[in-house]
Amino acid sequence: MDFSEKLSDRTKTMGASAIREILKVVGKPGMVSLAGGIPSPDSFPMELIKELTDKVYTKYGSSALQYDLTEGFTPLRENMAVFLNKNGINVNSEQILIHSGSQGALDAICKVLISKGDKIAVEAPTYLGALQAFKPYEPQFVRMDMDDEGLVPESLEEVLRNNEIKFVYTVPTFQNPTGRSLSLERRKRIAEIIIKYGAILVEDDPYSSLRYSGEALPSIKTMAPDNVIYITTLSKVLAPGLRIGVVVAPEQIHKWMVIVKQGVDLHSSTLGQAIAAEYIEGNYLDEQLPKIIDLYKPKHAAMLNALEKYFPDSFTFSKPEGGMFVWAEGPEGLDLVKGYWTAVENNVAYVPGKYFFTEESEGLSTMRLNFTMAEIPVIEGAVKKLAEVLESLMK
Amino acid sequence: MDFSEKLSDRTKTMGASAIREILKVVGKPGMVSLAGGIPSPDSFPMELIKELTDKVYTKYGSSALQYDLTEGFTPLRENMAVFLNKNGINVNSEQILIHSGSQGALDAICKVLISKGDKIAVEAPTYLGALQAFKPYEPQFVRMDMDDEGLVPESLEEVLRNNEIKFVYTVPTFQNPTGRSLSLERRKRIAEIIIKYGAILVEDDPYSSLRYSGEALPSIKTMAPDNVIYITTLSKVLAPGLRIGVVVAPEQIHKWMVIVKQGVDLHSSTLGQAIAAEYIEGNYLDEQLPKIIDLYKPKHAAMLNALEKYFPDSFTFSKPEGGMFVWAEGPEGLDLVKGYWTAVENNVAYVPGKYFFTEESEGLSTMRLNFTMAEIPVIEGAVKKLAEVLESLMK
Numbered sequence: 001m002d003f004s005e006k007l008s009d010r011t012k013t014m015g016a017s018a019i020r021e022i023l024k025v026v027g028k029p030g031m032v033s034l035a036g037g038i039p040s041p042d043s044f045p046m047e048l049i050k051e052l053t054d055k056v057y058t059k060y061g062s063s064a065l066q067y068d069l070t071e072g073f074t075p076l077r078e079n080m081a082v083f084l085n086k087n088g089i090n091v092n093s094e095q096i097l098i099h100s101g102s103q104g105a106l107d108a109i110c111k112v113l114i115s116k117g118d119k120i121a122v123e124a125p126t127y128l129g130a131l132q133a134f135k136p137y138e139p140q141f142v143r144m145d146m147d148d149e150g151l152v153p154e155s156l157e158e159v160l161r162n163n164e165i166k167f168v169y170t171v172p173t174f175q176n177p178t179g180r181s182l183s184l185e186r187r188k189r190i191a192e193i194i195i196k197y198g199a200i201l202v203e204d205d206p207y208s209s210l211r212y213s214g215e216a217l218p219s220i221k222t223m224a225p226d227n228v229i230y231i232t233t234l235s236k237v238l239a240p241g242l243r244i245g246v247v248v249a250p251e252q253i254h255k256w257m258v259i260v261k262q263g264v265d266l267h268s269s270t271l272g273q274a275i276a277a278e279y280i281e282g283n284y285l286d287e288q289l290p291k292i293i294d295l296y297k298p299k300h301a302a303m304l305n306a307l308e309k310y311f312p313d314s315f316t317f318s319k320p321e322g323g324m325f326v327w328a329e330g331p332e333g334l335d336l337v338k339g340y341w342t343a344v345e346n347n348v349a350y351v352p353g354k355y356f357f358t359e360e361s362e363g364l365s366t367m368r369l370n371f372t373m374a375e376i377p378v379i380e381g382a383v384k385k386l387a388e389v390l391e392s393l394m395k
Numbered sequence: 396m397d398f399s400e401k402l403s404d405r406t407k408t409m410g411a412s413a414i415r416e417i418l419k420v421v422g423k424p425g426m427v428s429l430a431g432g433i434p435s436p437d438s439f440p441m442e443l444i445k446e447l448t449d450k451v452y453t454k455y456g457s458s459a460l461q462y463d464l465t466e467g468f469t470p471l472r473e474n475m476a477v478f479l480n481k482n483g484i485n486v487n488s489e490q491i492l493i494h495s496g497s498q499g500a501l502d503a504i505c506k507v508l509i510s511k512g513d514k515i516a517v518e519a520p521t522y523l524g525a526l527q528a529f530k531p532y533e534p535q536f537v538r539m540d541m542d543d544e545g546l547v548p549e550s551l552e553e554v555l556r557n558n559e560i561k562f563v564y565t566v567p568t569f570q571n572p573t574g575r576s577l578s579l580e581r582r583k584r585i586a587e588i589i590i591k592y593g594a595i596l597v598e599d600d601p602y603s604s605l606r607y608s609g610e611a612l613p614s615i616k617t618m619a620p621d622n623v624i625y626i627t628t629l630s631k632v633l634a635p636g637l638r639i640g641v642v643v644a645p646e647q648i649h650k651w652m653v654i655v656k657q658g659v660d661l662h663s664s665t666l667g668q669a670i671a672a673e674y675i676e677g678n679y680l681d682e683q684l685p686k687i688i689d690l691y692k693p694k695h696a697a698m699l700n701a702l703e704k705y706f707p708d709s710f711t712f713s714k715p716e717g718g719m720f721v722w723a724e725g726p727e728g729l730d731l732v733k734g735y736w737t738a739v740e741n742n743v744a745y746v747p748g749k750y751f752f753t754e755e756s757e758g759l760s761t762m763r764l765n766f767t768m769a770e771i772p773v774i775e776g777a778v779k780k781l782a783e784v785l786e787s788l789m790k
Binding site for chain 1: 396397398399401402403404405406409415433436437439441444445448449452456457458459460461462463495496498499502505506507508509510511513524527528529530531532561562593595621622630634635636637638645647648651654655657658659660661662663664665666667670
């Protein structure tokens with residue numbers, strides 16, 4: 001049977017996922033991948049998770065396996081409220097929603113806010129997974145400039161002045177893909193701008209706990225609570241396979257996100273939420289986070305050192321104080337999508353930066369490098385090899 | 396802030412969920428609820444699930460907590476392939492998708508197939524959760540007639556002849572809400588019709604294992620494999636809190652469902668899938684299912700007997716051979732939405748049948764009754780009380 005004519009308009013325009021196709025080779029034997037975007041399994045507190053799972057079965061019994069509220073497992077919402085308040089976000093448990101990862105939150109936000117053709121303002125570059133959540137809703141993307149310090153407030157303001165924007169999307173801290181972070185001053189300025197324009201800002205904050213140097217920065221949510229939909233996740237500080245996304249949204253949007261989620265998956269895995277509830281309640285994150293940072297900090301340093309040492313002088317790269325990624329940019333004219341295949345022939349993989357841009361013309365000479373998965377000597381070797389590939393491409 | 400103007404067109408048309416509102420009172424102390432749609436927690440193999448969880452941590456280690464394939468956890472897909480083949484569905488593991496419950500599958504199917512205004516053919520009445528998945532995609536619903544034996548094939552054919560239907564949705568066995576099942580003959584006829592019209596049929600099959608009498612019936616999928624998107628779930632035969640939906644779709648639709656799911660939640664909980672994989676692999680369902688049936692069968696009998704004994708003669712009710720629900724229909728003119736509040740005042744709750752219909756004018760004198768949650772004496776007492784309420788309403 002050919003069901004082509006049965007496909008929805010959105011499906012017809014989606015096309016195959018180019019990035020999905022090119023990353024298929026990453027798993028090839030012998031490949032060293034700096035392409036990943038996932039936490040090291042060494043960062044998962046396996047023994048603790050086992051203990052907490054036992055505790056969940058004892059404490060919650062069959063409730064941990066039963067249908068549950070769409071809004072989220074009540075003990076997790078209560079514990080997350082305490083946790084978020086410690087981080088300066090004034091919230092009660094009723095204002096918290098648990099989604100199936102940050103991805104689930106992004107999908108729900110679009111379903112509530114985006115009609116076909118509506119405008120979403122995104123950073124250039126922006127998080128690829130967010131684009132994958134947004135695109136099926138057939139929005140128009142309006143790009144906002146970034147520089148080394150992240151989103152440029154003047155660009156945000158210009159975009160809001162000249163467009164009807166449904167929401168602004170930003171990853172303000174250790175952004176995926178660039179690793180860039182907004183300064184305190186820029187956060188304040190951005191908060192002022194979104195308040196001035198009555199805009200909704202989606203603040204995606206998966207990485208801020210993974211800080212290896214410098215001072216912690218408050219979320220934009222703390223500065224413009226009525227305008228910000230704040231999303232965080234336990235994927236980087238507990239385990240991504242549990243699929244726990246946490247949302248604090250203005251009441252009106254919160255209400256619709258619940259109704260929308262009921263249609264999408266009824267609720268997120270009760271068992272995973274119960275384990276997460278115990279993890280937060282026991283303050284285990286306070287024990288675990290330093291271990292995760294101890295694990296990543298030397299990898300982060302190894303990557304930055306190797307880039308400094310080996311990468312061609314014509315390249316610049318970001319120097320993030322945390323997170324999981326470094327962003328490198330080669331000289332104009334260099335095609336790092338084509339270069340990807342040369343790198344792969346040499347058994348080293350990265351993500352071509354082009355895929356993080358909404359404008360076809362942008363980012364061809366950029367790449368995203370991950371430092372959380374590989375071991376330190378492997379990172380050093382891979383960066384060295386990659387540098388050789390880049391030199392050969394520029395000959 | 397008032398963000399009303401930021402809402403999407405779909406949100407603006409969604410309105411509050413009436414059913415959600417009316418069911419809020421069900422949890423009131425002292426209420427006996429026949430309104431539920433959830434399995435008894437006594438049906439969960441708690442000790443076994445604990446053992447399987449331990450095994451998962453030993454066997455899969457950190458993989459059980461890591462990001463995983465959008466398509467589903469490979470061992471679960473492999474084990475489900477074996478399981479489905481035993482049930483006559485010829486499938487290999489690559490053709491299986493794991494979604495976040497059947498709900499997640501229904502959402503993905505709409506995303507792939509439905510543009511605003513497209514037509515979906517549904518039974519009258521149909522599963523409320525499916526309507527909640529479908530409505531945000533702004534389809535038109537085309538109703539198909541049912542009788543005591545389920546979907547009427549002639550009505551299906553008439554609908555397909557006169558409409559461009561994106562897909563037909565049916566719950567052929569122990570339907571929610573009616574408990575009705577299609578005979579073998581009707582299944583064959585429906586398979587012929589959908590093949591004849593090149594139609595896609597979504598066969599939602601959560602209940603067929605819960606059979607208390609009569610002969611097992613093959614799924615429509617076995618008769619029209621190229622036209623049917625088959626959905627089943629472990630929510631009724633293991634535990635719903637794990638949120639495991641299983642889909643076998645024609646290849647072209649399968650492919651898009653993966654891409655769409657990547658944007659919606661990346662993948663379903665790895666831990667939950669791993670536990671499910673062990674449950675299927677160990678053939679524990681063969682042990683557990685008779686226990687679940689032993690649990691529900693007397694409740695099913697108690698409900699049917701009590702209806703026979705107490706309900707007004709002017710009511711008819713379905714006599715399902717399995718599943719979780721009985722459907723009752725009162726005399727024309729009786730308003731069982733209004734009656735709901737009288738019942739609730741008398742501490743007994745049901746679901747007004749009206750909410751399972753897509754046409755505003757239908758189902759006012761119908762109700763859905765669940766028999767899996769309450770204990771037998773409670774079921775008997777509740778049906779008796781409800782019968783008194785109904786008598787009083789008809790005075």
